[in-house]
Amino acid sequence: MGGTLDLCHRPNVSGRAMATSGPSKGQGGLDTVVLRHVSGASAEIYLFGATLCSYKTSDGAERIFVSPGAIYDGKKAIRGGVPLVFPQFGQPDKAMAQHGVARTAMWTLKSVSDGVDASCATFSLSDNDDTRKVWDHAFALEFTVVLSAVSLKMCLRVTNTGSAPFNFQALLHTYFKIPDIGECAVRGLAGRSYSDKVDNTTKTEGAPHIELPSFTDRVYLGAEPGAKDVLVGSKAGTCSVVAVNEASVVGQAVPCDVVVWNPYEEKSPGDLPPPAFKEFVCVEPGMVGKFYELAPGSSAELSQKIIPS
Numbered sequence: 001m002g003g004t005l006d007l008c009h010r011p012n013v014s015g016r017a018m019a020t021s022g023p024s025k026g027q028g029g030l031d032t033v034v035l036r037h038v039s040g041a042s043a044e045i046y047l048f049g050a051t052l053c054s055y056k057t058s059d060g061a062e063r064i065f066v067s068p069g070a071i072y073d074g075k076k077a078i079r080g081g082v083p084l085v086f087p088q089f090g091q092p093d094k095a096m097a098q099h100g101v102a103r104t105a106m107w108t109l110k111s112v113s114d115g116v117d118a119s120c121a122t123f124s125l126s127d128n129d130d131t132r133k134v135w136d137h138a139f140a141l142e143f144t145v146v147l148s149a150v151s152l153k154m155c156l157r158v159t160n161t162g163s164a165p166f167n168f169q170a171l172l173h174t175y176f177k178i179p180d181i182g183e184c185a186v187r188g189l190a191g192r193s194y195s196d197k198v199d200n201t202t203k204t205e206g207a208p209h210i211e212l213p214s215f216t217d218r219v220y221l222g223a224e225p226g227a228k229d230v231l232v233g234s235k236a237g238t239c240s241v242v243a244v245n246e247a248s249v250v251g252q253a254v255p256c257d258v259v260v261w262n263p264y265e266e267k268s269p270g271d272l273p274p275p276a277f278k279e280f281v282c283v284e285p286g287m288v289g290k291f292y293e294l295a296p297g298s299s300a301e302l303s304q305k306i307i308p309s
């Protein structure tokens with residue numbers, strides 16, 4: 001298990017607040033890293049799954065949802081936060097767990113740094129006996145969190161460290177905290193084709209914004225390469241966060257898919273006791289519409305920058 005760091009304020013010689021490091025424990029006694037930026041913004045990441053479970057802006061407002069029924073036993077994926085999905089989305093390979101191996105693996109803290117511009121932490125995970133049993137490939141993952149006064153950026157880097165190509169999917173399963181799913185609207189996906197997992201059909205998004213009045217599970221396929229802004233806000237037109245989603249393979253931008261999910265009571269799993277479903281919407285950047293091939297020595301990146309408004 002990797003070490004832990006808790007970054008807390010202390011004055012430096014000039015009297016300006018800086019961040020420092022120290023050990024920290026989260027729920028269930030699990031090790032976490034807490035980033036505290038000089039602006040007052042903070043983020044907490046569990047080494048278990050490298051799951052980011054909190055992002056607070058400088059006003060102290062929490063932007064990320066974690067279920068009140070989340071289980072912190074170091075075995076089950078944490079229900080909420082930003083679980084990391086790799087190397088499969090869903091369960092196309094029934095021999096492997098749903099959403100792959102990364103969200104239930106113990107990651108290692110690789111580096112942490114603090115600056116006036118940003119506080120940053122990088123976590124790593126490589127193939128091991130557990131991952132090899134279900135996915136027999138050599139890989140290295142790096143998950144980097146960059147916290148600034150005005151944003152939080154998460155980037156998952158996938159590297160093929162073996163001698164043969166492999167196919168993978170990846171996704172950042174972000175649970176955004178919202179006041180009321182019934183009033184929520186997601187903007188920026190109009191005109192995209194999507195796979196509707198509720199009725200197993202393929203459709204084109206005709207609405208200018210997406211509302212979620214009932215169980216919603218959609219995979220919006222990326223349209224063109226490059227950054228894509230998706231706005232989470234209200235039907236009334238307010239915007240609470242902008243999510244800038246990007247994907248690339250070997251440094252070349254590729255279209256980034258976006259999953260929009262809320263189970264409502266109907267599909268709430270056991271660790272999401274109703275009415276908790278009302279308090280979040282998942283807007284998840286992904287490379288999931290197909291499998292991506294990665295050559296030996298090559299890397300792919302998937303990122304989401306959250307800019308609260």
Ligand SMILES: O=P(O)(O)OC[C@H]1O[C@@H](O)[C@H](O)[C@@H](O)[C@@H]1O
Binds near residue numbers: 098173217261269
């Ligand atoms: O319960 P899990 O494994 O965390 O998955 C939650 C949901 O994750 C979403 O990304 C999928 O589109 C849904 O189909 C799935 O139900």
